[in-house]
Amino acid sequence: xxxxxxxxxxxxxxxxxxxxxxxxxxxxxxxxxxxxxxxxxxxxxxxxxxxxxxxxxxxxxxxxxxxxxxxxxxxxxxxxxxxxxxxxxxxxxxxxxxxxxxxxxxxxxxxxxxxxxxxxxxxxxxxxxxxxxxxxxxxxxxxxxxxxxxxxxxxxxxxxxxxxxxxxxxxxxxxxxxxxxxxxxxxxxxxxxxxxxxxxxxxxxxxxxxxxxxxxxxxxxxxxxxxxxxxxxxxxxxxxxxxxxxxxxxxxxxxxxxxxxxxxxxxxxxxxxxxxxxxxxxxxxxxxxxxxxxxxxxxxxxxxxxxxxxxxxxxxxxxxxxxxxxxxxxxxxxxxxxxxxxxxxxxxxxxxxxxxxxxxxxxxxxxxxxxxxxxxxxxxxxxxxxxxxxxxxxxxxxxxxxxxxxxxxxxxxxxx
Amino acid sequence: xxxxxxxxxxxxxxxxxxxxxxxxxxxxxxxxxxxxxxxxxxxxxxxxxxxxxxxxxxxxxxxxxxxxxxxxxxxxxxxxxxxxxxxxxxxxxxxxxxxxxxxxxxxxxxxxxxxxxxxxxxxxxxxxxxxxxxxxxxxxxxxxxxxxxxxxxxxxxxxxxxxxxxxxxxxxxxxxxxxxxxxxxxxxxxxxxxxxxxxxxxxxxxxxxxxxxxxxxxxxxxxxxxxxxxxxxxxxxxxxxxxxxxxxxxxxxxxxxxxxxxxxxxxxxxxxxxxxxxxxxxxxxxxxxxxxxxxxxxxxxxxxxxxxxxxxxxxxxxxxxxxxxxxxxxxxxxxxxxxxxxxxxxxxxxxxxx
Numbered sequence: 001x002x003x004x005x006x007x008x009x010x011x012x013x014x015x016x017x018x019x020x021x022x023x024x025x026x027x028x029x030x031x032x033x034x035x036x037x038x039x040x041x042x043x044x045x046x047x048x049x050x051x052x053x054x055x056x057x058x059x060x061x062x063x064x065x066x067x068x069x070x071x072x073x074x075x076x077x078x079x080x081x082x083x084x085x086x087x088x089x090x091x092x093x094x095x096x097x098x099x100x101x102x103x104x105x106x107x108x109x110x111x112x113x114x115x116x117x118x119x120x121x122x123x124x125x126x127x128x129x130x131x132x133x134x135x136x137x138x139x140x141x142x143x144x145x146x147x148x149x150x151x152x153x154x155x156x157x158x159x160x161x162x163x164x165x166x167x168x169x170x171x172x173x174x175x176x177x178x179x180x181x182x183x184x185x186x187x188x189x190x191x192x193x194x195x196x197x198x199x200x201x202x203x204x205x206x207x208x209x210x211x212x213x214x215x216x217x218x219x220x221x222x223x224x225x226x227x228x229x230x231x232x233x234x235x236x237x238x239x240x241x242x243x244x245x246x247x248x249x250x251x252x253x254x255x256x257x258x259x260x261x262x263x264x265x266x267x268x269x270x271x272x273x274x275x276x277x278x279x280x281x282x283x284x285x286x287x288x289x290x291x292x293x294x295x296x297x298x299x300x301x302x303x304x305x306x307x308x309x310x311x312x313x314x315x316x317x318x319x320x321x322x323x324x325x326x327x328x329x330x331x332x333x334x335x336x337x338x339x340x341x342x343x344x345x346x347x348x349x350x351x352x353x354x355x356x357x358x359x360x361x362x363x364x365x366x367x368x369x370x371x372x373x374x375x376x377x378x379x380x381x382x383x384x385x386x387x388x389x390x391x392x393x394x395x396x397x398x399x400x401x402x403x404x405x406x407x408x409x410x411x412x413x414x415x416x
Numbered sequence: 417x418x419x420x421x422x423x424x425x426x427x428x429x430x431x432x433x434x435x436x437x438x439x440x441x442x443x444x445x446x447x448x449x450x451x452x453x454x455x456x457x458x459x460x461x462x463x464x465x466x467x468x469x470x471x472x473x474x475x476x477x478x479x480x481x482x483x484x485x486x487x488x489x490x491x492x493x494x495x496x497x498x499x500x501x502x503x504x505x506x507x508x509x510x511x512x513x514x515x516x517x518x519x520x521x522x523x524x525x526x527x528x529x530x531x532x533x534x535x536x537x538x539x540x541x542x543x544x545x546x547x548x549x550x551x552x553x554x555x556x557x558x559x560x561x562x563x564x565x566x567x568x569x570x571x572x573x574x575x576x577x578x579x580x581x582x583x584x585x586x587x588x589x590x591x592x593x594x595x596x597x598x599x600x601x602x603x604x605x606x607x608x609x610x611x612x613x614x615x616x617x618x619x620x621x622x623x624x625x626x627x628x629x630x631x632x633x634x635x636x637x638x639x640x641x642x643x644x645x646x647x648x649x650x651x652x653x654x655x656x657x658x659x660x661x662x663x664x665x666x667x668x669x670x671x672x673x674x675x676x677x678x679x680x681x682x683x684x685x686x687x688x689x690x691x692x693x694x695x696x697x698x699x700x701x702x703x704x705x706x707x708x709x710x711x712x713x714x715x716x717x718x719x720x721x722x723x724x725x726x727x728x729x730x731x732x733x734x735x736x737x738x739x740x741x742x743x744x745x746x747x748x749x750x751x752x753x754x755x756x757x758x759x760x761x762x763x764x765x766x767x768x769x770x
Binding site: 094123124125127128129155157160161202204205206207208209210211212213214215216217218219220221222223224225245246247248249250251272275276279280283285286289290294295296299300303306307310313314316317318320321322324328329331332333334335 | 439440441442443444445446447448449450453457460464467471523525527534535536537538539540541545546547550552560610611612613614615618619669672673674675676677678679680681682685724726727728729730731732733735736739740743747750754757758761762767768769
């Protein structure tokens with residue numbers, strides 16, 4: 001019986017259950033959860049909604065008229081039902097985007113870092129010798145790449161909130177789990193594999209059998225470690241730059257700051273003072289000074305960066321050209337609008353709706369005969385309690401209230 | 417979520433309407449468009465090709481000559497001799513002849529090379545005591561435990577310098593001889609100035625003593641020489657008294673471990689103050705007299721002697737120039753493909769309808 005109900009209900013656009021007890025509300029949610037592979041959200045404002053809120057994957061509580069019961073048992077809470085739109089289309093979407101970008105990038109940088117050691121194993125007799133300086137390994141995730149990733153996952157937006165309301169279809173990638181799936185993970189691993197090959201073998205081949213410009217050593221372990229770690233850091237930083245779509249001042253500061261901190265730290269750690277103070281901890285003395293003044297080293301870094309980054313740029317560009325996602329299309333539109341400012345909108349008279357007909361459900365007699373009798377139009381309307389609070393409240397000014405205009409002429413209905 | 421505000425009421429707990437908290441920070445939103453990507457690719461292709469061509473010309477102007485002497489010439493009997501450890505105390509000299517066709521103009525550097533010697537093994541690299549090498553007296557008599565088992569010699573004395581790296585120091589020596597019509601003469605090589613400045617002056621120092629009249633042998637009193645060495649550390653260079661102890665340049669060069677199993681290390685620099693080597697190494701017949709001590713048979717290694725000139729770009733390594741040229745061509749190809757795809761499919765946002 002339940003399955004029948006579920007199947008029938010899922011064939012409808014909207015289902016209204018009335019006169020349900022709290023337990024039944026929860027049961028409806030659980031029915032959907034159990035048989036459909038869907039994420040459920042329940043929103044409610046009263047104490048009778050608590051079980052439904054707790055049963056759903058995401059529970060949203062409205063604080064206000066009916067007390068704080070719903071709020072206390074919910075995952076998210078706000079003050080009005082209409083804020084649900086902003087929660088889903090703006091904040092939920094951004095949160096999904098940021099989380100997925102963060103995960104992909106984090107796996108990428110750490111896999112690249114690790115695979116380089118794997119390739120070096122073939123050259124060091126598999127003795128587990130690290131390619132990089134031990135201090136670099138310690139500070140890589142802690143200092144050199146921590147803040148830029150943090151700023152990516154805090155501030156990144158693909159389109160701003162106004163455009164998110166204009167194009168609700170932007171929400172679908174989240175529903176279809178497109179940004180981080182097993183497939184995306186495999187692509188990340190393959191990308192890391194390629195990057196690590198470039199980041200190890202190009203420095204290896206460039207440094208093989210060569211010397212400094214005054215004939216002295218440059219292919220010693222310490223110089224090579226410095227070269228490999230600098231190449232790695234530059235490559236992953238550029239990759240982060242490619243992933244960032246929203247460059248605030250903080251993103252810039254963190255990214256360039258982290259790179260500067262890296263150079264400052266290595267010059268400090270490889271200085272005479274540190275070596276004389278803590279000899280066995282800082283054995284790389286003099287390496288930065290002796291190898292970073294070689295054009296050979298910088299040209300190797302340039303080549304590795306180019307080889308790591310340009311294929312990614314080309315691939316993304318091709319994807320945007322040939323198979324643009326809804327995201328790409330909206331961003332393109334945003335760009336076009338910035339280039340040509342939009343035609344000024346006709347100031348709309350504030351009407352509650354542009355629908356030509358309306359429906360209302362009621363289980364009491366209601367005012368139907370009053371409306372159809374026409375008496376309504378000849379007299380000043382009786383003041384009725386408003387169903388929704390006044391839309392001209394100050395709060396409304398901060399919310400985009402209008403949808404994309406449904407023009408008066410006949411238009412085919414938008415796809416769901 | 418919201419801060420308590422001075423004014424009570426329905427908006428009391430509203431969050432700040434600042435750009436930071438409302439996520440409206442001013443930002444740059446770049447996008448990969450044809451106007452930025454295509455010129456960038458063409459630009460990078462040109463840069464890479466030009467760079468590759470320039471580097472190729474630079475590297476072609478360097479000369480390098482490698483002579484493998486593991487069992488070349490008369491060295492094969494030394495090779496056989498060194499197979500037996502009992503012969504370690506006996507010296508063995510051999511000669512290898514080679515010919516230089518074109519003159520090596522400019523500064524010429526003489527290297528010894530080893531093939532298949534893994535100086536980058538983790539335990540090998542850990543087996544040293546930098547504190548001892550910087551001249552700390554405490555570490556001189558009490559080397560760090562990382563040096564095990566190369567820490568005490570058979571008399572129980574602490575080894576200076578301790579560890580596997582120092583113990584396996586390369587001990588062949590070379591004399592390069594130039595045979596011209598006028599006769600044979602030894603090619604003069606500077607055997608100092610082959611290390612990094614920071615290594616020679618900071619990382620390696622002899623132990624400090626208050627009594628400056630002590631000889632180096634007395635300073636190292638109470639320590640033993642590494643097990644595989646023939647001479648103690650204070651007597652490594654009998655000709656130059658200042659090149660002994662931990663600051664011996666050959667030792668310093670050896671202690672800077674190589675990153676890969678096939679490497680070369682600087683042995684000497686041509687002394688261009690003396691005729692006929694003022695312009696470099698003239699073309700002609702040369703021979704190397706080798707005091708063959710280092711056994712390589714145990715690890716299937718090989719030994720070689722390398723003569724090389726350098727440029728601002730370093731030694732003779734053609735990889736980077738060729739790689740830049742190849743990368744430049746690949747980028748150009750990619751740019752052309754992207755331009756074609758853009759022209760056909762994406763121009764004027766053809767694909768960008770909703």
